[in-house]
Amino acid sequence: MTELTPGGWNNKEGGYALPATDPLGILSSTRTVVEQTEYVWINHDQIEQLSKRWQQEDAQGAQLATLLWDERYHFSDGTARTVNWLLLLDALNFCFWAEKDQPRWTITYRDQTLNGYWAEAAALKRGVEEGLPLWDAEYLATLSEETLAHIFRGTATIPLFEQRVQNAREVGRVLLERYDGQFTNAIEQAEHSAIKLVLLLERDFPSFRDVASYHGHQVRFLKRAQITVADISGSFHGQGWGNLAEQDQLTIFADYKLPQVLRDYNVLEYQAQLARKIDNQELILPGSEEEVAIRACTIWACEFLRQALQRQGQLVTAADIDMRLWLLGQRSEALLPYHRTRTIYY
Numbered sequence: 554m555t556e557l558t559p560g561g562w563n564n565k566e567g568g569y570a571l572p573a574t575d576p577l578g579i580l581s582s583t584r585t586v587v588e589q590t591e592y593v594w595i596n597h598d599q600i601e602q603l604s605k606r607w608q609q610e611d612a613q614g615a616q617l618a619t620l621l622w623d624e625r626y627h628f629s630d631g632t633a634r635t636v637n638w639l640l641l642l643d644a645l646n647f648c649f650w651a652e653k654d655q656p657r658w659t660i661t662y663r664d665q666t667l668n669g670y671w672a673e674a675a676a677l678k679r680g681v682e683e684g685l686p687l688w689d690a691e692y693l694a695t696l697s698e699e700t701l702a703h704i705f706r707g708t709a710t711i712p713l714f715e716q717r718v719q720n721a722r723e724v725g726r727v728l729l730e731r732y733d734g735q736f737t738n739a740i741e742q743a744e745h746s747a748i749k750l751v752l753l754l755e756r757d758f759p760s761f762r763d764v765a766s767y768h769g770h771q772v773r774f775l776k777r778a779q780i781t782v783a784d785i786s787g788s789f790h791g792q793g794w795g796n797l798a799e800q801d802q803l804t805i806f807a808d809y810k811l812p813q814v815l816r817d818y819n820v821l822e823y824q825a826q827l828a829r830k831i832d833n834q835e836l837i838l839p840g841s842e843e844e845v846a847i848r849a850c851t852i853w854a855c856e857f858l859r860q861a862l863q864r865q866g867q868l869v870t871a872a873d874i875d876m877r878l879w880l881l882g883q884r885s886e887a888l889l890p891y892h893r894t895r896t897i898y899y
């Protein structure tokens with residue numbers, strides 16, 4: 554019988570107590586990685602400290618960053634067109650960083666120079682404003698390389714360009730084959746359940762199948778499938794097509810920014826050799842144990858943070874925690890580098 558640690562993290566079988574439900578199989582499939590890996594570990598004392606810090610900040614009015622949907626860089630017309638546009642946005646929402654010592658890809662939009670996710674979103678919004686029907690499944694299914702290169706025009710080149718062309722065409726093709734060209738039909742088929750919609754994306758759109766393996770068993774992350782659902786809800790302010798149930802059962806979205814922020818808070822600690830590789834901006838191979846360990850520990854660190862906040866009476870979802878951590882990652886260049894894995898999954 555393992556003594557219960559303060560946070561009740563070790564239940565009687567040892568290992569981490571799963572929440573009551575885990576419909577996406579993400580917490581259960583990542584638990585073994587967290588318990589076994591030597592590459593990354595979670596500092597529970599630092600989680601307690603972070604939850605208390607956030608509680609103090611919130612007591613002083615700094616609300617948990619429920620970022621209002623940012624209309625500046627997102628196309629939003631309140632119709633089914635926006636839903637298809639969001640699916641395209643998140644089919645291409647990955648890997649914006651440049652090779653070591655190379656300049657990042659940037660675009661200029663309305664006299665602003667943007668990079669990373671904001672550049673991707675603004676570029677797709679600019680495309681619509683320039684008359685391209687980026688919500689139209691037929692158009693996407695046969696999208697040319699020249700057209701996508703024009704959409705993402707800027708300084709340097711957006712990484713993994715070929716894969717982005719394939720992903721955009723896949724969105725169009727699958728929408729035509731299975732949803733009469735409209736992702737709103739998928740929302741209705743999923744009966745407005747966030748969980749069913751994530752699983753539908755995993756089943757029908759191969760580029761969203763963000764699943765790895767660890768010592769022979771499947772480890773599930775589903776980052777872009779989950780963020781697509783969160784973005785549809787955000788864009789529609791939880792109404793209409795954005796009225797999606799069970800969002801409290803989503804996990805955080807395991808990208809490259811959250812581990813960077815959690816490491817800065819000393820919540821995540823890296824084995825010395827891995828830390829050196831990351832600090833030297835060396836590539837971490839996709840599907841490697843290091844990559845899977847970083848992502849799995851990010852998910853569980855945020856689950857423990859959610860439990861710690863809950864113990865303090867702050868009922869927040871993983872998606873709330875995700876947004877707050879991601880925004881922290883956008884505001885500070887002073888962080889140690891994030892891990893660099895060339896992947897289409899995040």
Ligand SMILES: Nc1nc2c(c(CN[C@H]3C=C[C@H](O)[C@@H]3O)cn2[C@@H]2O[C@H](COP(=O)(O)O)[C@@H](O)[C@H]2O)c(=O)[nH]1
Pocket residue numbers: 620621622623646647648649650668669670671780783784787805806807808809810811875876879883899
């Ligand atoms: N975990 C998590 N990862 C997120 C997001 C977002 C933006 N979404 C929100 C923004 C407005 C709306 O409210 C959306 O909800 C992008 N990313 C990821 O970050 C990386 C890009 O980083 P940088 O290179 O610095 O731009 C890349 O992996 C991208 O996939 C999020 O929210 N959570």
